[in-house]
Amino acid sequence: MKETRYIKAINEALHEEMARDETVFIIGEDVGAPGGAFGGTRGLLQAFGERRVRDTPISESAIVGLALGAAMKGLRPVVEIMFADFLPVCMDQIVNQIAKTRFMFGGQFTAPLVIRAPGGAGLNAGPQHSQSLEAWFAHIPGLKVVMPATPADAKGLLKSAIRDDDPVLFLEHKALYATSGAIPEEEYLVPIGKADVRRTGRDVTIVTASRMVYQTLEAAETLAGQGTDAEVIDLRSLTPLDKDAIFKSVEKTSRLVIAHEAVKSFGIGAEIAAMISEEMIDVLDAPIARVGAPFSPVPFSQEGDYLPNASDIVRAVEKVMTY
Amino acid sequence: MKETRYIKAINEALHEEMARDETVFIIGEDVGAPGGAFGGTRGLLQAFGERRVRDTPISESAIVGLALGAAMKGLRPVVEIMFADFLPVCMDQIVNQIAKTRFMFGGQFTAPLVIRAPGGAGLNAGPQHSQSLEAWFAHIPGLKVVMPATPADAKGLLKSAIRDDDPVLFLEHKALYATSGAIPEEEYLVPIGKADVRRTGRDVTIVTASRMVYQTLEAAETLAGQGTDAEVIDLRSLTPLDKDAIFKSVEKTSRLVIAHEAVKSFGIGAEIAAMISEEMIDVLDAPIARVGAPFSPVPFSQEGDYLPNASDIVRAVEKVMTY
Amino acid sequence: MNKPQKSTPAASSKAAPKPSNTAAAGAIPNDDGFLELHYSMLRVRRVEERLLQVFSEGKIPGFIHVSIGQEAVATGVCSCLTPADTIFTTHRGHGHTLAKGMELKPFMAEIYGRANGACHGNSGSMHVASSEAGVGGANGIVGAGLPISLGSAFASAFKGEDSVTAVFFGDGASNQGTFHESMNLAALWNLPLIFVCENNGWAQFTSQKSYMKIDSIARRAEGYGMPGVTVDGDDVLQVREGMRAAVARARAGNGPTLLECKTYRWFGHYAGDPQKYRPANDLEQTRKVDCIANFEKFLIGSGLADRGQLDAVDAGLRAEIDEAIAHAEAAPAAPRGQFLNDVYA
Amino acid sequence: MNKPQKSTPAASSKAAPKPSNTAAAGAIPNDDGFLELHYSMLRVRRVEERLLQVFSEGKIPGFIHVSIGQEAVATGVCSCLTPADTIFTTHRGHGHTLAKGMELKPFMAEIYGRANGACHGNSGSMHVASSEAGVGGANGIVGAGLPISLGSAFASAFKGEDSVTAVFFGDGASNQGTFHESMNLAALWNLPLIFVCENNGWAQFTSQKSYMKIDSIARRAEGYGMPGVTVDGDDVLQVREGMRAAVARARAGNGPTLLECKTYRWFGHYAGDPQKYRPANDLEQTRKVDCIANFEKFLIGSGLADRGQLDAVDAGLRAEIDEAIAHAEAAPAAPRGQFLNDVYA
């Protein structure tokens, strides 16, 4: 194992997959010599040349559409969209074209491509550079959606995403880029569609993903001090969703809290709560609780006030435990 | 009361509000002489002239952006987007600009505008002309989201939407355009944010909206024949969501089914199920059940196979009743 | 199938008619693939006429958009392409798709929404595609094919192949942001891509002067550093000539061209459109220009064909179409839930 | 505030410097608003220099983009506008916003993220706006201001007012689809709108030749039937002249103009950008062109001002800025949950 930063792990995955597969290429704004706005594509131009590392104009629809057309012809594009907030700029290409390519053409053409985009707040980047929009994409059949929390997952999932025959939206978290974690020295893959139990526990299941994994683990420590043993499930993928992992945990704990950074209403927590309320309500010993952002755009200077945090999770668990 | 078609009710609302308020104008593709792709703007050009009824190029981002700029300067634009499936084409303007205008500018500018767009399947229009994407917009703070099921609501809600000081996404259903219903002769408004109990019942609450209201009422009749008395709640608005109406009903029936045409996963049913599982789980006598479309784009010729229908709702209620 | 006498070899019967320089010498002197052009145009016309008929009989779900009157564009453009080349088309794509060489049976079965359609009945008229024939798909979102076509052209260059891509779009579509972004990127990267603007003067129910101030879309090419050419889209030879030059440029690695083909929309926007918005005389004027009748006159006048020969081609086409329709109508609907198999790999 | 001697009347102290024809006759002969131009440019520069400083001290959350070196564009353009006119700007919008007449205190407090900022601290540098000064907002999405500006111009025409709108955007932004759609619609409807392309040769970390094949963006105007003009964006008088003509055209109901102002980006994309991607000599070359130093030379050379006078203006500005900074730094953070009040009416 080696200590590696999240952004570096992503960069390693790109290096390795480009070396492994001649059909992989990189496309996006400032991905060439500058190495990407956050450094994700650093060194790729030097290593693989201009043919495979393509700096583009500021034309997100063209970039993403180009990736689709190239994928239909057998290449494996990895697109970088600088902020996940810009995905709406090229939403038609993602949702009406890429997600539906295999379906619309009856499998004659497919779209094996990856779109990387950093979401989330934490840098005081304001309402148009801080959103968590994953719930939208999880609602769209034809896409796979992944949101890694750790450097190890970021690398292993990105490698899997590039090898996947379906289009994968790879949602990074910009506030995690600078964080570090241990990753294997040797080559490895993390399968898409498998959650990870970050902490085992018996009293309550907390389902989370991306940056909120850390707040959840912090909350779990606090809770442990209070005698509550929380199990923390990091979803890692939203599509496919690892229902089994969630169900198995709730079966054990009989209590469920879901925590995410996105706006709570109509967020991904709703789907998880709904699934349990449909299929496992009888095992629940308490109401489900969701932790998410209030119904507001992300404020610039008041992020601390706005963002859900470990205390919010602790409070939600306390509510569920004392029910 | 007078029997009126859904599309005609919309048209009447536009006529009345344009006559009432000089600042209201219509903008969209083919909204002038042709009267809109589905007839929603028929006669408006003749009645109000080219100044207030504006046919545009096929440039959805420009259309919607123009509406925003005009609204910021005190006008009240009503935009027609020909199919809700084209909202992704102008998603940035809707989500990053319109929804956030009041917030980003601290109330110095506001966005009192309406975007009308027909969603839903039923015309065999295929994967890019049949989607129900309302869950996306309900997740976005700053927007109001409305989806009327009846001609009376279509008219009353559209008039309210035009008078609203916030931006309203007005989601019509193209398969309802030709349906008829009674609407008041005199002027009236239907408030945004209030659900309607379409059928009272004691045994189970079925929450639904838009075209699925009819399938639900049909299912309720079948169920009545089987001795199950269903209460049918037509949400009408998603933002604001009438939590009270849902809660009151579930309090009474202790059983909840949610039915919508959109893809079930991460659809609006998830939020409603989650709310109940958070705040009212103890009153439930059975698991919640959701009815929605399978995880697939809308197929062209197999709509009947794909779309959730009255039998699906009956089956879901039966499951919930026999629990 | 009853192809013109000088048919291409069996192996490429699915392929587009080849440009003359690659075609075998024919029976008729000076035949620069003329009979194949005629065949292709007439095939599109007869297919769409038949589609209008069966549509009006309620046999086709959803809606369809025909390109009758515009056959010279589809044919002239695709006559310069090989099966290794790719096209992307629009909601009004039947002609392009057939001219590119798609087999009629999977085409028809798709429009009928049958399980044995090219797209398993998932898509219908608006999304017909054929990987075999190099048809990257019709598209229901105006302007959305343009960015996708970039990728196809990019892939050719990336792989070092000399294949090219052509993307069809309407005059209306030329006001979508995707047009702009795609033109700029294609010019910048010298992509082997031909932008074929099929300017039929209408976008749905609105005529061109209502949505743009300029009348020639080719004028826009200059703003990207790309050549822009306008041809008479009702003259298949002019279209072919314009396209040949553009393809040669692209194959030689010299980048994209905007080829505007001016033509007329003979029918409504969609089948069944009552066209109340359309001035009566506009329709009349429009129909005066018939690319096929004109071309037949030329063929007969130059002694390249006689009426009887052309009629035989027509009869052959009708038989082929009957067969494809019968095939589609006899085909089973998709089995329950089949569509779910096409969502993910 | 320490405005130039020939300051505009108190009532319009918030307004942009007025074009000379509306200004009172000044003390200095032949002063066509020159001192006000100088004042405006220097104000932008001093504010941004100060912002860079406090940003590097960690006092400002998030990130900021400065326009130092480009002040002649903001000033030349806004000098032709009145408070009734509206501008829309970009992530690099401080200069435009100030030149349009926004008060410094709410501006600064917003950038500091304070409750008494113009946008209640919800937004910061990237979304500063002022309804009072006719600043429809900076925008964090490249190209997104263009469609919005259409509506502002449309509203002027709709209401029968002779106000105009100007929208600033970068050379990079000119490749977004929104540019195209907006240019076409504005030309088609003859909107009173001026498209101001601030071409500083860079889009983030990439230089212009990497994202477009043409070097003058004004060439694109022709494709919409709109006049396109390129001026030296480092010469405030040239900018003003170009803008005056465009504004006159717009006010007279003759429609939009694309005004391209060529300039240089003196600093990195954002404050703190190490600019490793930038050739060393590019930066050196860039800084040789200083719109303010040049204009001061001209003022002094023509006897319109002397050094002492200009220094006094500078001193006044510094004092004003100190005050605004102190105001922002002393202001309280927003109370808990306050932002929720701005989501809905």
Ligand SMILES: Cc1ncc(C[n+]2csc(CCOP(=O)(O)OP(=O)(O)O)c2C)c(N)n1
């Ligand atoms: C993004 C989008 N906007 C609007 C439509 C509706 N629509 C379908 S075809 C069409 C007109 C297209 O005109 P043009 O590009 O000239 O093609 P033509 O129909 O003339 O072949 C419109 C407005 C659509 N399908 N997609």
Ligand SMILES: Cc1ncc(C[n+]2csc(CCOP(=O)(O)OP(=O)(O)O)c2C)c(N)n1
């Ligand atoms: C849609 C979108 N894509 C990308 C970005 C990231 N970004 C911010 S500024 C910028 C460069 C803009 O260049 P230009 O338009 O020339 O303006 P300048 O910064 O030179 O003033 C980029 C790529 C963004 N904010 N929005």
Ligand SMILES: [Mg+2]
């Ligand atoms: Mg057309």
Ligand SMILES: [Mg+2]
């Ligand atoms: Mg720039």
